[in-house]
Amino acid sequence: MHSRHDTLGERVFDVANYLFLTIFACVTVLPFVYIVAGSFTTEAELAARDFFIIPKDYSIAAYQYIFSSSTIFRSIGVSIFITVVGTITNLAFTLTMAYSLSRKDLMGRNTIMNLVIFSMLFSGGMIPTYLVVKELGMIDSYAAVILPGAISAFNLIVIKNFFQNLPPGLEESARIDGCTELGVLWRIVLPLSKPIIATFGLFYAVGHWNNFFSALLYLNDHLKWPLQVVLREMVMLSQLAVGDMSNMDPNFVRPPDQAVKMAVIVVGTVPILMLYPFLQKHFAKGMLLGSIKG
Template sequence: MVEDRTWGNRIFGAVNMLLLTLIALVTLLPFIHVLAGSLTTAAEMSAKKFILFPTTISLDAYAYIFSTNTILRAMLISIGVTVGGTFISMFLSSLMAYGLSRRDLDGRRTIMFMVVFTMLFNGGMIPTFLVVKELGLIDNYMALILPVAINAFNLIILRSFFQNLPEGLEESAKIDGCNDFGILFRIVLPLSMPALATISLFYAVTYWNTYIHAILYLNDSTMYPMQVVLRQIVILATGMSNESGAFDADYIAPPEQTIKMAVIVVATVPILLVYPFLQKYFAKGALLGSIKG
């Protein structure tokens, strides 16, 4: 009987491995297709509908995208907004989450109700724009950060994680003369690295992909982040816009589909490079932060 169970476990494990491998390949194929399509030639792109391994490597699409310093400037802007916005969001979210995790805080339930309420209802685009305008943040990079500085979902996960920490640690710190800020920055945050890494990744992806806020609050095209500039490149490549001043008028653009794939690669790869460094924290932080609320 033990031997039968052992063989059954082996067969079950082999089937699981096969299915998971197939699912991983199906998930990975679109990324390979996009990368290969961005590196192929115009003739091959026209001849084939689905490309995984280009026969001839061509960098024409990337040469078109990087034909001026516009994309480099936009990438630096996106990196600055992402890094600065993530730092501000984590600082504010950590302070608020820690305060709401304290059971001795008066009005804690009322504040949490207002936080959860914003997940269901919000002021909308026009009221938010009016607030940003009255604050004098038009054509200011802070307009891309402050309206989304604290995300209610991320705040709830972080608060739940803080609540799961042993209360004895805070009590011991108070006995040693540590104040609330000392407890937060010296004890709570160092013990919350999985949650902090996970929430930081959530915020970083949000800021990296910022688009609609840049369209609404930035009138100066030289301040556009990468997502907006990449969209303009696609529009120029498809001939839908006459605003071609940012690119060489004598430059022959590669096929539209190749440019679209190259744009996807340029917009996706930088943020994907962050995942390997945070992968070991990601699942643990998301799960532990959702055990109880």
């Protein structure tokens, strides 16, 4: 039996491939490392050094400024609520509709699919969407942030293709045993779909966590603002002391504007990054499962 690497060309290719991927990974990671380092330093160092990954003068003034008000903690709770409820809503609507459209005996299946594809190419736009949300009485409620984007047409098509590729014998056996369509979905299809559920669940969760425009558009009560909107306001109004300066030490020095921006990126990014390790084993597999139609 021949070795897997039995030619010089294959070994050279492997070395070049690993080298390229390492360089690409560094190019991807280093900017974020710089952001983290910059959030823990002073204005003087940020002005003096163009790039660094280890600050010389450590300072947590930017984080003291961000967390100086209880508003930030309330907004984190709001963001977690919107992300969890929104992701569950997205998955529930997308999975049930995708499973229905994957059934070849569904009446009007092609017409519905054409409408789904049409929605990918054309949309009403911001103003008509706002008017619909307003007429439904959802202004200043979390439903306005969650329900208008409850189903992603692209995700729906990918998941539908995945469902169509499942062995039909499993579903037929379940029906012979007395399972209803909902029972087949819950007992057979979903347990086999963990990779794709984890993948698109992560996509939906990241979308909800990073979304600030919908909240800015539909939520008038600042107490209902999620983290991204509050952080945006802190960056825009940092000169006006958005943080509660009265609760801070009298000797507190106002943090540099650039460090505040970097700290805002860290605070807004790290929580959602913590989800990835729990979904990593399913993520790579789920990215490909629904993309190939058998």
